[in-house]
Amino acid sequence: MIRLEKRPLPSQFWQVATPIVAVIMTMFAGGLMFATLGKNPIEVIRTIFWDPLFGEFAWYLRGQLMVKAGPLILIAIGLSLGFRAGIWNIGAEGQYIMGAICGAAVGLAVFPTENRLIFPVMIVAGAFGGWAWAMIPAILKTRFNTNEILVSLMLVYVAQSILAMAALGFLRNPEGSGFPGSRNFSSYPAAANPEIIAGSGLHWGGVFALITAGLLYILLQRHILGFQIKLAGQAPRAARFHGVVPEKLVVLCMGLSGALAGLAGLFEVTGPAGQISIDFNAGYGFTAIIVAFLGRLNPLGIVLAGLLMALTYIGGEMAATNLGLPSAAVQAFQGMLLFFLLAIDVMSNYRLRLKSTAAKMLGVK
Amino acid sequence: MLKRTLLATAALGLGLAFAGGANAMDKVKACFVYVGPVGDGGWTFQHDQGRLDVIAAFGDKVDASTFQENVPEGADAERVLTQMALGGCNIIFTTSFGYMDATNAVAAKFPDVKFEHATGYKRDSANVSTYNARFYEGRAVTGTIAGRMTKSNKIGYIGSFPIPEVIQGINASFIHAKKVNPDVTMSIVWAYTWFDPAKEADAAKALIEQGVDVILQHTDSTAPLAEAAKTPGVIGFGQASDMAEYKPSPRVSAIIDNWGPYYVERIGALLDGTYEQKDTWAGIGGGEVKIGDITEAVPAEVKAEAEALAASIGDGSYHPFTGPLNKQDGSPWLADGVVANDGELAGMMFYVEGIVGDIPQ
Numbered sequence: 001m002i003r004l005e006k007r008p009l010p011s012q013f014w015q016v017a018t019p020i021v022a023v024i025m026t027m028f029a030g031g032l033m034f035a036t037l038g039k040n041p042i043e044v045i046r047t048i049f050w051d052p053l054f055g056e057f058a059w060y061l062r063g064q065l066m067v068k069a070g071p072l073i074l075i076a077i078g079l080s081l082g083f084r085a086g087i088w089n090i091g092a093e094g095q096y097i098m099g100a101i102c103g104a105a106v107g108l109a110v111f112p113t114e115n116r117l118i119f120p121v122m123i124v125a126g127a128f129g130g131w132a133w134a135m136i137p138a139i140l141k142t143r144f145n146t147n148e149i150l151v152s153l154m155l156v157y158v159a160q161s162i163l164a165m166a167a168l169g170f171l172r173n174p175e176g177s178g179f180p181g182s183r184n185f186s187s188y189p190a191a192a193n194p195e196i197i198a199g200s201g202l203h204w205g206g207v208f209a210l211i212t213a214g215l216l217y218i219l220l221q222r223h224i225l226g227f228q229i230k231l232a233g234q235a236p237r238a239a240r241f242h243g244v245v246p247e248k249l250v251v252l253c254m255g256l257s258g259a260l261a262g263l264a265g266l267f268e269v270t271g272p273a274g275q276i277s278i279d280f281n282a283g284y285g286f287t288a289i290i291v292a293f294l295g296r297l298n299p300l301g302i303v304l305a306g307l308l309m310a311l312t313y314i315g316g317e318m319a320a321t322n323l324g325l326p327s328a329a330v331q332a333f334q335g336m337l338l339f340f341l342l343a344i345d346v347m348s349n350y351r352l353r354l355k356s357t358a359a360k361m362l363g364v365k
Numbered sequence: 366m367l368k369r370t371l372l373a374t375a376a377l378g379l380g381l382a383f384a385g386g387a388n389a390m391d392k393v394k395a396c397f398v399y400v401g402p403v404g405d406g407g408w409t410f411q412h413d414q415g416r417l418d419v420i421a422a423f424g425d426k427v428d429a430s431t432f433q434e435n436v437p438e439g440a441d442a443e444r445v446l447t448q449m450a451l452g453g454c455n456i457i458f459t460t461s462f463g464y465m466d467a468t469n470a471v472a473a474k475f476p477d478v479k480f481e482h483a484t485g486y487k488r489d490s491a492n493v494s495t496y497n498a499r500f501y502e503g504r505a506v507t508g509t510i511a512g513r514m515t516k517s518n519k520i521g522y523i524g525s526f527p528i529p530e531v532i533q534g535i536n537a538s539f540i541h542a543k544k545v546n547p548d549v550t551m552s553i554v555w556a557y558t559w560f561d562p563a564k565e566a567d568a569a570k571a572l573i574e575q576g577v578d579v580i581l582q583h584t585d586s587t588a589p590l591a592e593a594a595k596t597p598g599v600i601g602f603g604q605a606s607d608m609a610e611y612k613p614s615p616r617v618s619a620i621i622d623n624w625g626p627y628y629v630e631r632i633g634a635l636l637d638g639t640y641e642q643k644d645t646w647a648g649i650g651g652g653e654v655k656i657g658d659i660t661e662a663v664p665a666e667v668k669a670e671a672e673a674l675a676a677s678i679g680d681g682s683y684h685p686f687t688g689p690l691n692k693q694d695g696s697p698w699l700a701d702g703v704v705a706n707d708g709e710l711a712g713m714m715f716y717v718e719g720i721v722g723d724i725p726q
Contacts, residue, residue: 057448057452061448064444161557164557165725168526168528168725168726179462179486180526181465186466186470268440272439272440273440274466275466277438277439277463278526279463280439282437282439282441283437317441317444317445320433320434321396321433321445321448326434327434327435328402
């Protein structure tokens, strides 16, 4: 009989091994699924994991990895702080949308003025939009003890409605003859967020993501605040004795994750997406939750996890186009990754014990 | 003399080389980008039917096996298009309005690849063409059936987004319902989605509770029909696809998008070297819009009336927007006998007289 036994201390080995084992198991289970769909599993796995990095069009796709990973990393790092402290911001998608709308609105309001300050101000506005949207669940939690999971999630749908209003109404391109969608930022240099080096796929969002990862790594390792965040998640009572005010921590973590999600939204809408449209948001806010856990809530882990997730997206797209795989199969494949990750994660806190039936029988005797 | 002949021959040869080499193609790889899943039973399904028509029409001469479903509009679309262009596609059909900027951006980088964008208006470079269908022609026909069939004199319309294409459909339906039934009123619900069965079902439910007994929809799922099926006496129409599984009632007819002929025409033009950039907006006459079989739930005389209307639109003898027509505020729009021009229709952002409510802004 197999039993789970709680470890006295989380296993260092399994904390590192979990993501790797999860990826390998996903490849196996996914391969099985691809095989039942009538595709050659090895070819599909190779298309997803190998071709974007080393295949024929890798020169283009490697850059795209950063385009896709940038917003995921930025959002996931913000989320990871709250997740460490036991504060569950599930509504990053909404904060991402609101950041994009606020930042874009600032830029569009001054169109077509050319000034070096416009883009920096838009960045601030984007962060503010995400922060403000995250403050709603934060304040409701600290004042009325509402559940931040539900409130932040529900606010995603409100944000989507506001996005539709923006695309159809107050941010609509006045020269777009009634069609939805704002002006395209690519034709407005002062407010655009183009690639910094042509072909690299790296835009300001990616730069911010990497800088943020570095800063938060230092915060968590070296700063008292990082210690308090970790403590609040692991031992709330001890944290109180240590002088941690839970309300302040909620406001801080929600605000920071909201602001980072807002930033990601702004960089996306001014860069790769190009314009506010009815559904420019592509679910980064939700995928970032997977990325945060895949990266063990560690800023450097998240950078790797974000790149891996981007790889499954881009490789998955290639598998869909070139091998005729249904897009739902690719999504299921990504879902498996989280599933195995959470399942194997048990191993960091528990160990498997094969309680032999012999021992049991002895007990009976 | 000899010199001149030589030159002339050279020029002729060069010309021939151009005509042969640069234009006609032996084999075309055609690729498709879809906004939804092929199994949506509506918009994307019909585009994919068009792709299958291409395969049936050309066989080995065309490779139309490449398509990508569920492509989000925005940055992802740009990458998918780039991958397709790099992957050797000669012509790429982007089948949703939201791909407009991505299509034009990628087209600028791949001047040798032809891009065909559905329902958009931007053709920034010479290799981008646009195409759309005059769905409002079909709406005129379903509006006529709706006006005849309603007993409560209340018809409902589930709108997706308040954009000109949808407003055209609302106006065309209302004008023709009113024409055959002066007492008819129309309630409009905005779903803010093209495809969301839950939201569409809610919208249909709300309309039915208001006493609506004919539901028209500009959203792509079968959910409104499923909702109508729960209440006896409520009918609806198939949208984008035939939705024949709800025959004979509540689905009494349908507006079917038929993209096959256009796709076959364009790819054929690419093969024989006659391909040119253009903007296509065909309707019932061009075969892009079809009226789905009118079922026995509709009285024979109504069916005949609807079919006659469709025929007159098809042969060009009647235009669904023919004056006298006033705008919602009562100001004159089209004088007696005047027909709306395409420019006005393409930017239509107002209701006609008699429709209650405002277009959300």
